[in-house]
Amino acid sequence: MFSFTKEQQILDISGIKIGGQPGKYPTVLIGGLFFKGEPDFNKTKKDIQKMQNISNRTGNSAILDFFIRKEEYIEPIIDFIDGNIPENHPFSIDIIEPSLKITALELLHEKNLLSRAIYNSIHIGITDEERQALKKYTPGTAIIVAFNPKDKSPDGKVEILENGANLTDKGLLEIVKDAGITNILVDTAAMAPGDYSGASIAAIPVIKEEYGLPTGCAIHNVVEKSKWLDDFENFRKPVDASSNLDIPLFGGDFAIFGPIANAELVFPMIAWQDILISEYSESYFGVEPADIHPRRKFF
């Protein structure tokens, strides 16, 4: 269990509290939609409702992460967000291709959705055009992916945040601040199995102690890509879900846990871990859990 000497930021992202000392706020769980590309909005509505129900039961806040992989999906997905995600709720837009990111920012601006948007993500692949677009259409929150191809250790992740490891002209934190983005989440960049994947977990307390920023990662990606689990196919889903337990255990604030179809498995697991951490953090460090904490709900 951790308590950090560095003051920990607690962000309020459209009503969802994230960050702080371990044991204060429950782990925020970010579930993904449309991994396969084409959006199926009818199925999605049911899945979203299920995730919201389980979130209400455990107290772990839920955020939807919308994958957008093609230009033609931008408008229908953003329209869907506009029409279906409650106005007091944030959402995450997850795009890889820089030009699509810029188009999405413009549309989010038109729909007056930028303040609720979590821009997923800013990383060393940011282009000059993207930087300009972010200054013009500034989302309320951004996730920085601290991937450093030169050094995948926790130190390398600090380096990329701090100075860009000679891959960008300045550190990613400064790039985000230059864009005027005030709420920053750090994703510690889970690597492929066998490629220093554990460093993304080890980096969580390092980055929280260094910067005090809400930190997490998509550690489930490592499990998803693990070939040896092919021999244990029945266990892939529970192993995938339980891998997220490491994030709060190492002091992390959010887990990007994969498809929202896994929500009913992931939420109770994480709630259980949050309860365990809170019990100890309160008795040893004096960190009182917030009102929404699962420990308040169940005990």
Added chain:
Amino acid sequence: MRKVKTTVIGSYPVKIDNVNLMNRYFYQKPSSWNIYIDNAVNNMIEAGIDIVSDGQTRDPFVNIFVRKLKGCRIRDRPEITGKVEYNGPITIKDQKYVKTILPKDRELVGLLTGPYTLAKSCVDLYYNDNNELAYDFAKALHQEAIGLSKIVDLISIDEPFYSVSMPDYACDLIRTVIQGVSCPSRLHVCGDVSKIIPQIIEIPVQILSHEFKASPHLFNTFKQHSFPQTICLGSVRSDNPEIESVDEIKNHIKKGIDVFDEKISQIAPDCGLRNIPIDSAFKKLKNLVIAGEQIYGG
């Protein structure tokens, strides 16, 4: 006139495709650095350079070593957090790769950043003793040098900090690095070395390399000394993208010949070319090669 070889001091400009690196990360595909090495090496080959380097494309010259040695880490700056020790090959894998793409008529220079420069470039959170730190760097670099010497034709040690503050153990540090190394070695000290030439010529390397183009007054100061090493004559600027004409380079080499005569064994840029545009770096090398051919023959 005997053939004098054209070579480089170390780095070559590199343009990293960060978008591609991120795409490979997102799709969990391994990324390879070989395209950047290929580009640097192929440019040097195309320019006609005799002794090429790997281009030091991965990192600035201090970070390459600090990143891989035990007891070091890089966060905002390179830092020493424990005893510095060798932790396995640093540049050897890249040099082996270069060997596979290098034509038979070209040679390869292995690059080491000197122990004193490494010690002076890091924030020391462990030793509190620059001498001890520099010697531990030297011992670690020695292991890399032994491995490198089995692959490369020449090892070049880059010690720019000697021109800033030359320690009285400077000679011993370099000896520690290269003792038992089977290939020739070169010491490159950029900056104004006019006041430390007596110490530099005591260093047991075969070739001395300096910035004669940016600091032409070095010709006069070197004149006053006799020394056993040959000279790698810095002949084009590495801090200025302006491309020297072939005639300008030839005139400079002729000045060098007036001073050093047969002692010139290599002509090269003044220093690493990392900080100038790639087009400029290539044309500088090309003109250097043409100037060398016109003076020394092809």
